[in-house]
Amino acid sequence: xxxxxxxxxxxxxxxxxxxxxxxxxxxxxxxxxxxxxxxxxxxxxxxxxxxxxxxxxxxxxxxxxxxxxxxxxxxxxxxxxxxxxxxxxxxxxxxx
Numbered sequence: 001x002x003x004x005x006x007x008x009x010x011x012x013x014x015x016x017x018x019x020x021x022x023x024x025x026x027x028x029x030x031x032x033x034x035x036x037x038x039x040x041x042x043x044x045x046x047x048x049x050x051x052x053x054x055x056x057x058x059x060x061x062x063x064x065x066x067x068x069x070x071x072x073x074x075x076x077x078x079x080x081x082x083x084x085x086x087x088x089x090x091x092x093x094x095x096x
Contacts, residue, residue, distance in 0.1 A: 024055035024092050026085035029078050033064045050078040051085035053092065 029052045032044030041063035053075050054060050060072045068076065075092055079085040 022055075022057045022093070024053050024058070024075070024089040026051050026053055026079075026082055026089050028052075035063070047078075050080065051082050052077040052079065053085055053089045055089075055092065058092075 028046035028048065029050040030043035030046055033041055034044065035041055041061075052065070054062070055072075055075060056062075058072060058075065059069055060076065061068065065073055065076045065078075075088070077085060077088065079088060
């Protein structure tokens with residue numbers, strides 16, 4: 001079974017009672033990051049051509065990639081296409 005999901009698939013699985021403990025997932029690269037007064041990040045757009053891998057369990061705190069640890073940046077990508085991002089997420093999942 002493929003344990004790597006897009007963000008929509010991951011949220012659906014979590015809502016169905018799936019295991020949320022370690023699920024890296026592929027998503028479009030988010031753009032236009034802004035931080036609110038409480039420190040929470042939000043984004044205004046997505047790059048339709050680039051993908052990234054997000055894994056909160058490995059320390060990704062969301063927000064701009066350049067503010068993440070070198071290990072998280074290496075996992076995030078970006079990747080040219082969904083297939084490559086999902087492949088990277090699958091490889092990461094198998095190593096954890």
